[in-house]
Amino acid sequence: MQYALIYHETAAELARRDNDTSAYWGAWDAYMGAMGAAGIMRGGAGLLPPTTATTLRIAGGEWQVEDGPFADTREKLGGFVVIEVADLDAALAWAARAPCAGAGSVEVRPTLPPPAA
Amino acid sequence: MTPAASAAHRAAEAAARTAYGRLVALLARDSRDLAAAEDALATALARALARWPDDGVPANPDAWLLTVARRELGHRRARAATALAAEPALALLDDERADTPAPDLPDERLKLLFVCTHPAITPRIQAPLMLQVVLGLDAARIAAAFLVSPAAMGQALVRAKARIRDAGIAFAVPPPEQRPARLAAIRTAIYAAYGAGWGDAAPTGNDLAAEALFLARLVTGLAPDDAEAAGLLALIALCEARRPARRDAHGAYVPLDRQDVRRWDRDLVREGEAALRRAAAMGQPGRFQLEAAIQSLHHQQRFTGADLSLPLIGLYDRLLAIAPSIGAAIARAAALTAAGAAAAALAALDALAERCRDHQPWWAARADALAALGDGAAARDAAVRAAGLSQDPAERAFLLGRHAG
Numbered sequence: 001m002q003y004a005l006i007y008h009e010t011a012a013e014l015a016r017r018d019n020d021t022s023a024y025w026g027a028w029d030a031y032m033g034a035m036g037a038a039g040i041m042r043g044g045a046g047l048l049p050p051t052t053a054t055t056l057r058i059a060g061g062e063w064q065v066e067d068g069p070f071a072d073t074r075e076k077l078g079g080f081v082v083i084e085v086a087d088l089d090a091a092l093a094w095a096a097r098a099p100c101a102g103a104g105s106v107e108v109r110p111t112l113p114p115p116a117a
Numbered sequence: 118m119t120p121a122a123s124a125a126h127r128a129a130e131a132a133a134r135t136a137y138g139r140l141v142a143l144l145a146r147d148s149r150d151l152a153a154a155e156d157a158l159a160t161a162l163a164r165a166l167a168r169w170p171d172d173g174v175p176a177n178p179d180a181w182l183l184t185v186a187r188r189e190l191g192h193r194r195a196r197a198a199t200a201l202a203a204e205p206a207l208a209l210l211d212d213e214r215a216d217t218p219a220p221d222l223p224d225e226r227l228k229l230l231f232v233c234t235h236p237a238i239t240p241r242i243q244a245p246l247m248l249q250v251v252l253g254l255d256a257a258r259i260a261a262a263f264l265v266s267p268a269a270m271g272q273a274l275v276r277a278k279a280r281i282r283d284a285g286i287a288f289a290v291p292p293p294e295q296r297p298a299r300l301a302a303i304r305t306a307i308y309a310a311y312g313a314g315w316g317d318a319a320p321t322g323n324d325l326a327a328e329a330l331f332l333a334r335l336v337t338g339l340a341p342d343d344a345e346a347a348g349l350l351a352l353i354a355l356c357e358a359r360r361p362a363r364r365d366a367h368g369a370y371v372p373l374d375r376q377d378v379r380r381w382d383r384d385l386v387r388e389g390e391a392a393l394r395r396a397a398a399m400g401q402p403g404r405f406q407l408e409a410a411i412q413s414l415h416h417q418q419r420f421t422g423a424d425l426s427l428p429l430i431g432l433y434d435r436l437l438a439i440a441p442s443i444g445a446a447i448a449r450a451a452a453l454t455a456a457g458a459a460a461a462a463l464a465a466l467d468a469l470a471e472r473c474r475d476h477q478p479w480w481a482a483r484a485d486a487l488a489a490l491g492d493g494a495a496a497r498d499a500a501v502r503a504a505g506l507s508q509d510p511a512e513r514a515f516l517l518g519r520h521a522g
Contacts, residue, residue, distance in 0.1 A: 026517045027504065034505030038475050092264060096508045103510075 008075035044081030125169030138251035142225035347396035348406030354389030426456035459489035477506035
């Protein structure tokens with residue numbers, strides 16, 4: 001089954017990208033490298049911080065463009081991957097290894113099956 | 118809170134902690150209905166909190182709780198049977214006021230442990246069930262340790278209790294020919310509770326460690342002739358003794374060979390060593406005794422500075438002969454590296470490669486063997502891979518630094 005692992009990080013954890021650079025990226029590189037070596041990665045991306053986000057809504061045909069993410073939450077979306085594993089337990093095991101599992105959270109969601117032909 | 122109220126609170130909490138399993142066992146012994154027994158006990162504990170501040174803590178709190186819970190169980194059955202809710206309220210009040218005699222309540226917890234680990238109960242729910250009905254832990258806390266959702270854990274526990282009631286699993290000590298296998302199931306469940314949440318051998322353990330230690334002590338008390346129960350107690354006590362030393366002042370992970378032995382818990386070391394001696398004297402060697410003996414040798418090595426790597430490898434060989442496991446095989450390879458036989462260690466690890474691709478301890482042991490052989494680049498790659506597979510931030514940081522640059 002395919003699952004999206006959606007990584008949420010606290011503001012303090014996100015700040016480590018700048019103030020604890022080598023430890024932060026070392027941990028993520030090792031984690032992503034282990035998933036790559038396991039041959040389970042199907043896609044995904046890391047994201048620049050929420051301050052770089054632009055949110056668009058269309059109301060009554062009008063564009064409403066705002067600075068920032070769509071919702072200002074305590075934990076920030078830091079990135080996501082899509083993995084192919086046998087079951088939820090296997091997906092949770094990989095989620096538990098994420099550096100943000102102990103400093104934020106990891107949402108695990110099955111992906112939609114492809115539309116029937 | 119008034120002093121009387123807080124004393125009552127403390128008494129009720131103490132009763133809940135120390136007597137929970139004993140009272141559940143007595144309440145469910147005949148009906149086999151664990152869920153009803155737990156509900157009735159919860160009601161009795163709530164009533165204790167309401168009444169003890171005014172009435173004073175009874176001379177025998179356990180007997181008081183048992184009386185009230187039994188009455189509650191009786192009422193529920195009566196309500197269920199007749200749909201009549203009229204309660205003999207005055208009799209109830211008299212009962213609770215009466216100076217409850219203090220008989221020696223029998224300890225039926227061994228039967229309760231046998232029920233929780235009955236072969237008809239799914240193995241993976243046995244440890245959670247034991248934690249809930251013997252120690253009164255709530256499903257959410259158990260779920261967190263076993264890395265499943267609270268709702269799923271709650272449902273699984275409800276199903277297991279319904280099965281015990283409906284399938285008629287007896288609260289009984291098994292016949293002698295079944296006793297060894299049934300005691301083994303109890304030990305396995307306790308060990309599972311201890312190991313839950315460790316993931317790939319994360320160094321912190323989980324917050325069920327104290328509960329597992331309590332259960333191991335309980336079983337050695339209830340089945341003192343079981344050498345492996347004493348071995349399990351020794352193993353858990355010796356591992357737990359090192360807990361205070363597994364992190365330094367900054368929270369960084371400290372491996373066994375660099376731990377400050379002054380920070381080990383001396384009482385737990387003594388308790389573990391004593392249990393191991395008791396077990397050895399019974400002349401029934403087994404897996405947990407060997408694992409405890411390995412921990413004991415590690416300790417002696419640290420206390421005395423002596424190189425005990427050869428006897429350690431010998432113990433691992435015996436352990437692998439009776440209880441083969443990936444973990445023991447990797448630990449044996451690590452002992453080979455420590456004994457200066459890194460090439461043999463690497464060969465032993467290579468033989469496990471197929472099953473260990475995503476196994477953190479295997480990559481960590483491999484990194485150490487490669488480093489001992491002087492292959493720094495390969496050691497670094499293996500350590501990074503191990504870090505990527507770790508669930509523990511401190512261990513991850515340790516592995517990333519271990520063979521860096």
